[in-house]
Amino acid sequence: MRQVKLPIYPVVYPTGHRLNQNESQFPLPDRIMSQLDSVTYHDLHEYPVEPINELFEHYAAYVGVTPEQLLVGCGSDEMIHVVTQALLAPSDIVLSPAPDFSMYPIFTTIAHGHHIQAVDLSYDGIIDAIEMHHPKLLLLSNPNNPTGKLWNVEELAHLASLVPYLVVDEAYMDFTPGASMIPLIAKHPNLIVLRTMSKAFGLANVRIGFMVTNIELAQYFRQFIPPFNISGVSAKICNIFLKDVTYLQETIEWHDEMRQKWALAFESIGHVFPATTNFLYVELAQPEVVWSHLTALNVHTSKQPTGIRVTIGDETALKFTQEAIHQYVESMNVKNS
Numbered sequence: 001m002r003q004v005k006l007p008i009y010p011v012v013y014p015t016g017h018r019l020n021q022n023e024s025q026f027p028l029p030d031r032i033m034s035q036l037d038s039v040t041y042h043d044l045h046e047y048p049v050e051p052i053n054e055l056f057e058h059y060a061a062y063v064g065v066t067p068e069q070l071l072v073g074c075g076s077d078e079m080i081h082v083v084t085q086a087l088l089a090p091s092d093i094v095l096s097p098a099p100d101f102s103m104y105p106i107f108t109t110i111a112h113g114h115h116i117q118a119v120d121l122s123y124d125g126i127i128d129a130i131e132m133h134h135p136k137l138l139l140l141s142n143p144n145n146p147t148g149k150l151w152n153v154e155e156l157a158h159l160a161s162l163v164p165y166l167v168v169d170e171a172y173m174d175f176t177p178g179a180s181m182i183p184l185i186a187k188h189p190n191l192i193v194l195r196t197m198s199k200a201f202g203l204a205n206v207r208i209g210f211m212v213t214n215i216e217l218a219q220y221f222r223q224f225i226p227p228f229n230i231s232g233v234s235a236k237i238c239n240i241f242l243k244d245v246t247y248l249q250e251t252i253e254w255h256d257e258m259r260q261k262w263a264l265a266f267e268s269i270g271h272v273f274p275a276t277t278n279f280l281y282v283e284l285a286q287p288e289v290v291w292s293h294l295t296a297l298n299v300h301t302s303k304q305p306t307g308i309r310v311t312i313g314d315e316t317a318l319k320f321t322q323e324a325i326h327q328y329v330e331s332m333n334v335k336n337s
Ligand SMILES: Cc1ncc(COP(=O)(O)O)c(C=O)c1O
Pocket: 021, 022, 074, 075, 076, 077, 078, 101, 141, 145, 169, 171, 195, 196, 197, 198, 204, 207, 208, 209
Protein backbone atom coordinates (compact mmCIF):
# COMPACT_ATOMS: atom_id res chain seq x y z
CA MET A 1 0.00 0.00 0.00
CA ARG A 2 1.13 3.58 -0.63
CA GLN A 3 1.88 5.87 2.27
CA VAL A 4 -0.60 8.64 1.51
CA LYS A 5 -2.40 10.70 4.10
CA LEU A 6 -5.49 12.17 2.45
CA PRO A 7 -8.79 13.38 3.89
CA ILE A 8 -11.54 10.81 3.48
CA TYR A 9 -14.94 11.97 2.26
CA PRO A 10 -17.87 12.23 2.85
CA VAL A 11 -17.47 14.71 5.68
CA VAL A 12 -20.13 14.95 8.38
CA TYR A 13 -22.34 17.93 7.70
CA PRO A 14 -23.26 20.22 10.58
CA THR A 15 -26.87 21.24 11.14
CA GLY A 16 -27.75 24.94 10.87
CA HIS A 17 -26.86 27.38 8.10
CA ARG A 18 -24.33 25.70 5.82
CA LEU A 19 -22.34 28.52 4.27
CA ASN A 20 -19.09 26.59 3.96
CA GLN A 21 -19.53 24.62 0.72
CA ASN A 22 -20.48 27.23 -1.91
CA GLU A 23 -23.80 25.51 -2.60
CA SER A 24 -26.49 27.61 -4.28
CA GLN A 25 -29.39 28.80 -2.15
CA PHE A 26 -31.24 30.42 -5.08
CA PRO A 27 -34.91 29.40 -4.69
CA LEU A 28 -35.95 27.25 -7.68
CA PRO A 29 -38.66 28.73 -9.90
CA ASP A 30 -41.92 26.66 -9.96
CA ARG A 31 -41.70 26.15 -13.74
CA ILE A 32 -38.42 24.26 -13.21
CA MET A 33 -39.67 22.35 -10.16
CA SER A 34 -42.65 21.05 -12.11
CA GLN A 35 -40.42 19.58 -14.84
CA LEU A 36 -38.38 17.60 -12.32
CA ASP A 37 -41.26 15.07 -12.06
CA SER A 38 -40.56 13.85 -15.58
CA VAL A 39 -38.26 10.89 -14.68
CA THR A 40 -39.73 7.66 -16.16
CA TYR A 41 -39.00 3.91 -15.91
CA HIS A 42 -37.13 4.26 -19.22
CA ASP A 43 -34.78 6.75 -17.56
CA LEU A 44 -33.84 4.23 -14.87
CA HIS A 45 -33.26 0.73 -16.24
CA GLU A 46 -31.05 1.28 -19.30
CA TYR A 47 -27.49 2.55 -19.51
CA PRO A 48 -27.72 6.20 -20.52
CA VAL A 49 -27.20 7.41 -24.10
CA GLU A 50 -29.78 9.94 -25.40
CA PRO A 51 -29.86 12.33 -22.42
CA ILE A 52 -26.06 12.47 -22.42
CA ASN A 53 -25.88 13.17 -26.17
CA GLU A 54 -28.45 15.90 -25.59
CA LEU A 55 -26.40 17.27 -22.68
CA PHE A 56 -23.29 17.48 -24.89
CA GLU A 57 -25.30 19.43 -27.49
CA HIS A 58 -26.80 21.85 -24.96
CA TYR A 59 -23.60 22.48 -23.02
CA ALA A 60 -21.48 22.90 -26.15
CA ALA A 61 -23.95 25.51 -27.42
CA TYR A 62 -23.93 27.23 -24.01
CA VAL A 63 -20.13 27.63 -23.88
CA GLY A 64 -19.65 28.16 -27.63
CA VAL A 65 -17.68 25.02 -28.63
CA THR A 66 -18.46 21.77 -30.49
CA PRO A 67 -19.59 18.66 -28.56
CA GLU A 68 -16.33 16.89 -29.58
CA GLN A 69 -14.43 19.42 -27.45
CA LEU A 70 -16.24 18.35 -24.26
CA LEU A 71 -15.84 15.65 -21.67
CA VAL A 72 -18.38 15.16 -18.92
CA GLY A 73 -17.85 13.72 -15.46
CA CYS A 74 -19.15 13.32 -11.93
CA GLY A 75 -18.65 16.99 -11.03
CA SER A 76 -15.61 18.98 -12.09
CA ASP A 77 -13.84 17.04 -9.32
CA GLU A 78 -13.82 14.02 -11.66
CA MET A 79 -12.38 16.21 -14.40
CA ILE A 80 -9.50 17.30 -12.12
CA HIS A 81 -8.97 13.61 -11.35
CA VAL A 82 -8.88 12.71 -15.07
CA VAL A 83 -6.52 15.57 -16.01
CA THR A 84 -4.00 14.66 -13.30
CA GLN A 85 -4.25 10.89 -13.96
CA ALA A 86 -3.85 11.34 -17.70
CA LEU A 87 -1.02 13.90 -17.75
CA LEU A 88 1.23 13.16 -14.79
CA ALA A 89 4.14 10.76 -14.68
CA PRO A 90 5.42 9.88 -11.17
CA SER A 91 6.90 12.95 -9.40
CA ASP A 92 5.76 15.43 -12.06
CA ILE A 93 5.06 18.80 -10.52
CA VAL A 94 1.70 20.53 -10.42
CA LEU A 95 1.82 24.22 -9.52
CA SER A 96 -1.05 26.27 -8.08
CA PRO A 97 -1.20 29.76 -6.56
CA ALA A 98 -1.71 30.18 -2.81
CA PRO A 99 -4.42 30.01 -1.73
CA ASP A 100 -6.38 27.85 -4.16
CA PHE A 101 -8.87 24.97 -4.22
CA SER A 102 -8.07 22.32 -1.60
CA MET A 103 -8.62 19.35 -3.94
CA TYR A 104 -5.66 20.14 -6.23
CA PRO A 105 -2.96 18.67 -3.94
CA ILE A 106 -5.22 15.68 -3.23
CA PHE A 107 -5.78 14.72 -6.88
CA THR A 108 -2.11 15.39 -7.68
CA THR A 109 -1.06 13.02 -4.90
CA ILE A 110 -3.50 10.31 -6.09
CA ALA A 111 -1.93 10.62 -9.56
CA HIS A 112 1.59 10.12 -8.09
CA GLY A 113 2.48 13.76 -8.77
CA HIS A 114 3.98 16.40 -6.51
CA HIS A 115 1.92 19.52 -5.71
CA ILE A 116 3.62 22.86 -5.10
CA GLN A 117 2.08 26.23 -4.27
CA ALA A 118 3.46 29.61 -5.33
CA VAL A 119 4.15 32.09 -2.52
CA ASP A 120 0.92 33.96 -3.16
CA LEU A 121 -1.89 34.68 -5.61
CA SER A 122 0.07 37.06 -7.83
CA TYR A 123 1.12 36.76 -11.47
CA ASP A 124 4.75 37.44 -10.51
CA GLY A 125 4.60 34.78 -7.81
CA ILE A 126 3.48 32.24 -10.43
CA ILE A 127 6.21 33.29 -12.88
CA ASP A 128 8.89 32.89 -10.17
CA ALA A 129 7.52 29.46 -9.19
CA ILE A 130 7.48 28.30 -12.84
CA GLU A 131 11.13 29.32 -13.23
CA MET A 132 12.07 27.56 -10.02
CA HIS A 133 10.04 24.30 -10.26
CA HIS A 134 9.32 23.72 -13.99
CA PRO A 135 5.82 22.32 -13.43
CA LYS A 136 4.19 19.96 -15.95
CA LEU A 137 0.84 21.47 -15.11
CA LEU A 138 -0.27 24.87 -13.90
CA LEU A 139 -3.64 24.32 -12.23
CA LEU A 140 -5.63 27.26 -10.87
CA SER A 141 -9.20 28.33 -10.24
CA ASN A 142 -10.57 31.43 -11.93
CA PRO A 143 -12.38 33.05 -10.17
CA ASN A 144 -10.16 31.95 -7.34
CA ASN A 145 -11.57 29.84 -4.55
CA PRO A 146 -11.40 31.03 -1.73
CA THR A 147 -10.73 34.75 -2.46
CA GLY A 148 -12.92 35.43 -5.52
CA LYS A 149 -9.98 37.00 -7.41
CA LEU A 150 -10.55 37.12 -11.18
CA TRP A 151 -7.36 36.49 -13.13
CA ASN A 152 -6.52 38.69 -16.10
CA VAL A 153 -7.10 36.77 -19.36
CA GLU A 154 -3.94 38.15 -21.05
CA GLU A 155 -1.81 37.12 -18.07
CA LEU A 156 -3.27 33.62 -18.13
CA ALA A 157 -2.63 33.40 -21.88
CA HIS A 158 1.01 34.29 -21.26
CA LEU A 159 1.27 31.72 -18.47
CA ALA A 160 -0.04 29.11 -20.95
CA SER A 161 3.04 29.74 -23.09
CA LEU A 162 5.37 28.99 -20.14
CA VAL A 163 4.14 25.53 -19.10
CA PRO A 164 3.37 22.22 -20.88
CA TYR A 165 -0.29 22.39 -19.75
CA LEU A 166 -2.48 25.10 -18.25
CA VAL A 167 -5.68 23.94 -16.53
CA VAL A 168 -8.09 26.75 -15.66
CA ASP A 169 -10.84 25.64 -13.31
CA GLU A 170 -13.79 27.92 -14.06
CA ALA A 171 -16.20 26.46 -11.49
CA TYR A 172 -17.60 29.95 -10.77
CA MET A 173 -17.24 31.49 -14.25
CA ASP A 174 -20.96 31.26 -15.13
CA PHE A 175 -21.39 34.40 -13.00
CA THR A 176 -18.95 36.34 -15.26
CA PRO A 177 -18.85 34.50 -18.62
CA GLY A 178 -16.95 37.36 -20.31
CA ALA A 179 -13.79 36.45 -18.38
CA SER A 180 -13.66 32.81 -19.52
CA MET A 181 -10.61 31.31 -21.24
CA ILE A 182 -12.78 29.12 -23.49
CA PRO A 183 -12.51 31.50 -26.51
CA LEU A 184 -8.69 31.14 -26.27
CA ILE A 185 -8.69 27.34 -26.63
CA ALA A 186 -8.21 27.57 -30.40
CA LYS A 187 -5.03 29.65 -29.90
CA HIS A 188 -3.48 27.64 -27.07
CA PRO A 189 -3.20 23.89 -27.78
CA ASN A 190 -2.20 23.17 -24.15
CA LEU A 191 -5.20 24.91 -22.55
CA ILE A 192 -7.80 22.90 -20.63
CA VAL A 193 -10.82 24.57 -19.02
CA LEU A 194 -13.01 22.94 -16.36
CA ARG A 195 -16.63 23.90 -15.70
CA THR A 196 -19.46 22.65 -13.48
CA MET A 197 -23.23 22.66 -13.04
CA SER A 198 -22.74 22.75 -9.24
CA LYS A 199 -22.37 26.50 -8.65
CA ALA A 200 -24.35 29.09 -10.66
CA PHE A 201 -26.70 26.37 -11.97
CA GLY A 202 -27.22 25.25 -8.37
CA LEU A 203 -26.92 21.50 -9.06
CA ALA A 204 -24.18 20.33 -6.68
CA ASN A 205 -26.10 17.13 -5.89
CA VAL A 206 -26.61 16.27 -9.58
CA ARG A 207 -22.81 15.89 -9.92
CA ILE A 208 -22.12 17.09 -13.46
CA GLY A 209 -18.89 18.80 -14.52
CA PHE A 210 -17.16 19.36 -17.85
CA MET A 211 -13.76 19.60 -19.44
CA VAL A 212 -13.52 21.95 -22.42
CA THR A 213 -10.43 21.76 -24.64
CA ASN A 214 -9.37 21.18 -28.25
CA ILE A 215 -10.56 18.05 -30.09
CA GLU A 216 -7.17 16.27 -29.96
CA LEU A 217 -6.76 16.63 -26.19
CA ALA A 218 -10.43 15.75 -25.61
CA GLN A 219 -9.88 12.51 -27.55
CA TYR A 220 -6.78 11.74 -25.50
CA PHE A 221 -8.57 12.34 -22.16
CA ARG A 222 -11.61 10.29 -23.23
CA GLN A 223 -9.45 7.15 -22.89
CA PHE A 224 -9.23 7.77 -19.14
CA ILE A 225 -12.97 7.90 -18.51
CA PRO A 226 -15.01 4.76 -17.78
CA PRO A 227 -18.10 4.14 -19.92
CA PHE A 228 -21.36 5.54 -18.48
CA ASN A 229 -19.49 7.60 -15.87
CA ILE A 230 -22.46 9.93 -15.36
CA SER A 231 -26.11 9.14 -14.72
CA GLY A 232 -28.67 9.72 -17.47
CA VAL A 233 -31.00 11.05 -14.78
CA SER A 234 -28.44 13.72 -13.92
CA ALA A 235 -28.02 14.53 -17.60
CA LYS A 236 -31.80 14.83 -17.98
CA ILE A 237 -31.99 17.24 -15.04
CA CYS A 238 -29.14 19.38 -16.43
CA ASN A 239 -30.92 19.51 -19.80
CA ILE A 240 -33.99 21.02 -18.13
CA PHE A 241 -31.85 23.81 -16.66
CA LEU A 242 -29.83 24.40 -19.83
CA LYS A 243 -32.97 24.61 -21.99
CA ASP A 244 -34.61 27.20 -19.75
CA VAL A 245 -34.04 30.55 -21.42
CA THR A 246 -33.99 32.79 -18.35
CA TYR A 247 -32.94 30.58 -15.40
CA LEU A 248 -29.24 31.41 -15.44
CA GLN A 249 -29.83 35.15 -15.72
CA GLU A 250 -32.32 34.99 -12.84
CA THR A 251 -29.90 33.20 -10.54
CA ILE A 252 -27.04 35.55 -11.49
CA GLU A 253 -29.21 38.60 -10.68
CA TRP A 254 -30.34 37.04 -7.39
CA HIS A 255 -26.72 36.40 -6.43
CA ASP A 256 -25.67 39.95 -7.40
CA GLU A 257 -28.38 41.39 -5.17
CA MET A 258 -27.77 39.03 -2.25
CA ARG A 259 -23.97 39.43 -2.49
CA GLN A 260 -24.32 43.15 -1.79
CA LYS A 261 -26.40 42.45 1.30
CA TRP A 262 -23.93 39.81 2.56
CA ALA A 263 -20.98 42.14 1.93
CA LEU A 264 -22.68 44.88 3.92
CA ALA A 265 -23.32 42.47 6.81
CA PHE A 266 -19.64 41.50 7.07
CA GLU A 267 -18.12 44.93 6.43
CA SER A 268 -18.78 45.80 10.10
CA ILE A 269 -16.20 43.21 11.23
CA GLY A 270 -13.73 42.75 8.37
CA HIS A 271 -12.53 43.56 4.89
CA VAL A 272 -14.76 41.99 2.22
CA PHE A 273 -12.93 41.19 -1.02
CA PRO A 274 -14.66 42.15 -4.28
CA ALA A 275 -16.20 39.08 -5.95
CA THR A 276 -18.62 37.95 -8.64
CA THR A 277 -19.07 34.48 -7.17
CA ASN A 278 -21.61 32.75 -4.92
CA PHE A 279 -19.26 33.30 -1.99
CA LEU A 280 -17.34 36.14 -0.34
CA TYR A 281 -13.95 36.24 1.33
CA VAL A 282 -13.87 38.24 4.55
CA GLU A 283 -10.40 39.15 5.77
CA LEU A 284 -10.33 39.33 9.55
CA ALA A 285 -7.95 40.33 12.32
CA GLN A 286 -9.03 37.26 14.31
CA PRO A 287 -10.35 34.64 11.89
CA GLU A 288 -10.39 31.83 14.44
CA VAL A 289 -12.41 33.87 16.96
CA VAL A 290 -15.02 34.99 14.40
CA TRP A 291 -15.30 31.52 12.84
CA SER A 292 -15.78 29.90 16.27
CA HIS A 293 -18.37 32.49 17.29
CA LEU A 294 -20.40 31.95 14.11
CA THR A 295 -20.05 28.16 14.30
CA ALA A 296 -21.31 28.12 17.90
CA LEU A 297 -24.41 29.94 16.64
CA ASN A 298 -24.91 27.42 13.80
CA VAL A 299 -23.57 29.66 11.03
CA HIS A 300 -21.03 27.41 9.30
CA THR A 301 -18.38 29.19 7.22
CA SER A 302 -15.06 28.03 5.81
CA LYS A 303 -12.11 28.93 8.03
CA GLN A 304 -9.08 30.28 6.15
CA PRO A 305 -5.66 31.44 7.44
CA THR A 306 -6.49 35.17 7.15
CA GLY A 307 -10.28 35.19 7.22
CA ILE A 308 -13.42 33.22 6.42
CA ARG A 309 -15.12 32.26 3.15
CA VAL A 310 -18.88 32.66 3.28
CA THR A 311 -21.39 31.24 0.79
CA ILE A 312 -24.11 33.66 -0.37
CA GLY A 313 -27.19 32.35 1.44
CA ASP A 314 -30.89 33.20 1.20
CA GLU A 315 -32.75 35.86 3.23
CA THR A 316 -33.31 33.50 6.18
CA ALA A 317 -29.61 32.66 6.41
CA LEU A 318 -28.74 36.35 6.05
CA LYS A 319 -31.01 37.44 8.93
CA PHE A 320 -29.63 34.72 11.15
CA THR A 321 -26.05 35.69 10.28
CA GLN A 322 -26.68 39.43 10.76
CA GLU A 323 -27.87 38.63 14.28
CA ALA A 324 -24.78 36.47 14.93
CA ILE A 325 -22.48 39.28 13.70
CA HIS A 326 -24.37 41.78 15.89
CA GLN A 327 -23.79 39.54 18.92
CA TYR A 328 -20.09 39.29 18.02
CA VAL A 329 -19.72 43.09 17.83
CA GLU A 330 -21.52 43.45 21.18
CA SER A 331 -19.30 40.88 22.86
CA MET A 332 -16.18 42.67 21.53
CA ASN A 333 -17.49 46.02 22.82
CA VAL A 334 -18.04 44.52 26.29
CA LYS A 335 -14.52 43.02 26.25
CA ASN A 336 -12.95 46.33 25.23
CA SER A 337 -14.96 48.54 27.61
C1 LIG B 1 -12.72 25.80 -7.66
C2 LIG B 1 -13.55 24.56 -7.59
N1 LIG B 1 -13.35 23.61 -8.50
C3 LIG B 1 -14.06 22.47 -8.50
C4 LIG B 1 -15.02 22.24 -7.52
C5 LIG B 1 -15.74 20.94 -7.53
O1 LIG B 1 -17.06 21.09 -7.89
P1 LIG B 1 -17.94 19.92 -8.46
O2 LIG B 1 -17.18 18.64 -8.34
O3 LIG B 1 -19.18 19.93 -7.64
O4 LIG B 1 -18.19 20.27 -9.89
C6 LIG B 1 -15.26 23.20 -6.54
C7 LIG B 1 -16.26 22.97 -5.48
O5 LIG B 1 -16.41 23.67 -4.53
C8 LIG B 1 -14.51 24.40 -6.58
O6 LIG B 1 -14.68 25.36 -5.67
